[in-house]
Amino acid sequence: MNSKIIVDNLNFYYGNMKVLNSIDISFYENSITALIGPSGCGKTSFLRILNRLNDTVSNVKVEGNIVLDGTDIYKDMDPITLRKKVGMVFQKPNPFPMSIYDNVAYGPRVHGIKKKNELNEIVERSLKSAFLWDEVKDRLNKSALSLSGGQQQRLCIARALAVEPKVILMDEPTSALDPIATSKIEDLITTLKENYTVIIVTHSMQQAARISDYTAFFLLGKLVEHEKTKYIFESPRDKRTKDYITGMFG
Amino acid sequence: MTKSNWQEKLNEKLFLISALISIILVFSITLFIFIKGVPAIKEIGLKSFILGAKWKPGNGQYGILPMILGSIYVTIGACIIGVPIGVFTAIYLSEMANKKVVDFLRKVVELLAGIPSVVFGFFGLVTIVPIIDKIFGGGGNSLLASSIILGIMILPTIISISEASMRSVPKEYKEGALALGSTHLDSIFKVILPSASSGIFASIVLALGRAIGETMAIILVSGNTPLIPHSAFDRVRTLTSNIAIEMGYAYGLHQESLFATGVILFVFIMLINGVFIAFSRKVGEANDR
Numbered sequence: 001m002n003s004k005i006i007v008d009n010l011n012f013y014y015g016n017m018k019v020l021n022s023i024d025i026s027f028y029e030n031s032i033t034a035l036i037g038p039s040g041c042g043k044t045s046f047l048r049i050l051n052r053l054n055d056t057v058s059n060v061k062v063e064g065n066i067v068l069d070g071t072d073i074y075k076d077m078d079p080i081t082l083r084k085k086v087g088m089v090f091q092k093p094n095p096f097p098m099s100i101y102d103n104v105a106y107g108p109r110v111h112g113i114k115k116k117n118e119l120n121e122i123v124e125r126s127l128k129s130a131f132l133w134d135e136v137k138d139r140l141n142k143s144a145l146s147l148s149g150g151q152q153q154r155l156c157i158a159r160a161l162a163v164e165p166k167v168i169l170m171d172e173p174t175s176a177l178d179p180i181a182t183s184k185i186e187d188l189i190t191t192l193k194e195n196y197t198v199i200i201v202t203h204s205m206q207q208a209a210r211i212s213d214y215t216a217f218f219l220l221g222k223l224v225e226h227e228k229t230k231y232i233f234e235s236p237r238d239k240r241t242k243d244y245i246t247g248m249f250g
Numbered sequence: 251m252t253k254s255n256w257q258e259k260l261n262e263k264l265f266l267i268s269a270l271i272s273i274i275l276v277f278s279i280t281l282f283i284f285i286k287g288v289p290a291i292k293e294i295g296l297k298s299f300i301l302g303a304k305w306k307p308g309n310g311q312y313g314i315l316p317m318i319l320g321s322i323y324v325t326i327g328a329c330i331i332g333v334p335i336g337v338f339t340a341i342y343l344s345e346m347a348n349k350k351v352v353d354f355l356r357k358v359v360e361l362l363a364g365i366p367s368v369v370f371g372f373f374g375l376v377t378i379v380p381i382i383d384k385i386f387g388g389g390g391n392s393l394l395a396s397s398i399i400l401g402i403m404i405l406p407t408i409i410s411i412s413e414a415s416m417r418s419v420p421k422e423y424k425e426g427a428l429a430l431g432s433t434h435l436d437s438i439f440k441v442i443l444p445s446a447s448s449g450i451f452a453s454i455v456l457a458l459g460r461a462i463g464e465t466m467a468i469i470l471v472s473g474n475t476p477l478i479p480h481s482a483f484d485r486v487r488t489l490t491s492n493i494a495i496e497m498g499y500a501y502g503l504h505q506e507s508l509f510a511t512g513v514i515l516f517v518f519i520m521l522i523n524g525v526f527i528a529f530s531r532k533v534g535e536a537n538d539r
Contacts, residue, residue: 051429053425053428053429056425056428058348079428080431080432080433081431083428083429083430083431084430084431087429087430088429090422090425090426090429092422094420094422094423094425094426095426096423096426096427096441096445097423097444097445098444106427106430106432106440106441107430107431107432109440110427110430110431110432110433110436110440111431156426159426159430160429160430163430163431
């Protein structure tokens with residue numbers, strides 16, 4: 001199994017507060033890793049370190065090495081290049097207030113693709129990969145805000161795919177959705193690993209168990225356990241992991 | 251009825267009366283302008299009044315086309331100068347500057363808004379007018395000088411409303427754009443600015459209203475010649491300055507024609523307000539969705 005991202009001794013600070021404490025973890029190519037843990041354990045901060053979205057927040061500090069395909073993302077790569085390779089889907093669907101087409105074409109356009117037929121092709125391919133094409137192909141010029149919540153989230157996934165990333169980060173992508181929309185997104189995520197490395201933050205143990213290959217349990221800024229999902233849920237090594245997944249706290 | 255109940259009722263009435271006063275004032279001002287102005291328009295004839303190019307009250311010529319065009323040109327000029335500076339300042343304030351700079355700049359902008367218009371006019375008279383005269387000749391009192399002064403005067407309106415509307419764009423849009431590999435500038439110009447466009451447009455319309463109604467500063471720098479300007483360096487007279495300059499000594503039809511000028515100005519301002527209200531309604535609906 002190839003490591004796509006290797007995180008080595010990562011510390012992360014908000015001002016003087018140490019939010020993440022010497023994290024070592026690898027994310028494997030073409031697999032889904034679920035990050036679980038109680039609120040405030042640092043898993044969302046961790047996710048936003050992987051595409052350097054925390055750079056936009058002032059007063060934060062990152063120590064340690066994070067290597068994507070052999071290149072250190074903080075020392076040897078600029079954030080724009082990194083974010084092209086590492087896409088993100090947010091907790092609340094956040095389509096831009098523009099047409100469905102323009103949402104998906106946004107990424108390719110800012111990266112310099114101007115040809116109409118090339119854009120058409122990317123939009124169609126991305127929407128198909130996000131299982132949304134059939135629902136929207138006749139109204140690509142309608143506002144993205146006219147879609148339902150689940151459709152909006154799939155649109156956001158299509159928008160991320162359009163940039164052709166290698167890794168997709170997902171920050172509780174179904175927490176704002178109903179069960180039917182959630183199961184559609186989960187089906188979609190499991191197909192994504194054929195082509196991408198997926199890292200997903202989730203509060204739902206069932207979701208982690210259903211879709212992920214690996215699970216990492218975070219607690220109070222530390223990585224407690226990182227194993228194949230099967231082992232985490234059937235025979236966790238750490239008592240804290242066991243307590244968390246059986247609902248003793250959290 | 252208990253005492254507190256009675257007081258409550260009284261208070262309510264007090265507020266109602268206060269609210270009514272402004273409503274009554276607006277209507278009586280409107281009524282007054284029309285009663286005083288409409289007879290003159292009738293006597294002169296609407297067409298020769300608003301399309302007449304000669305304003306010579308001594309000769310019985312009452313064409314206010316030069317002033318209508320003067321007001322429109324000066325306002326457009328003010329927008330050409332003020333809108334880009336204002337919107338860029340708003341972008342800087344909402345997206346780029348750190349908190350200290352923002353606090354300082356906001357205070358400066360508030361101060362700018364508080365400067366009396368006669369001071370702006372005086373400033374224009376001693377700085378901008380001589381500079382224009384030096385570079386282009388012709389005395390300096392001109393359409394250009396008026397546009398520059400008005401362009402500065404509308405900055406606070408554009409900056410504060412545009413900044414507020416850009417700040418109200420959800421953070422998620424910006425993060426979404428950045429996460430796709432947008433540069434900061436791309437995220438501003440392709441996502442934040444379009445999302446805030448209705449608020450920015452509203453700020454421009456409000457600024458238009460302020461510009462077209464401005465009088466004192468314009469009188470000092472425009473030259474006030476009632477002729478249709480043919481270049482940015484020509485002297486110009488606006489609807490407002492026409493009224494302010496001549497009202498002191500006018501009588502009879504001349505005086506009434508100045509009230510009629512006010513009617514035309516009023517119509518312009520109503521149009522601008524109408525556009526503004528239509529837009530705020532559209533914005534409201536978009537936000538409700």
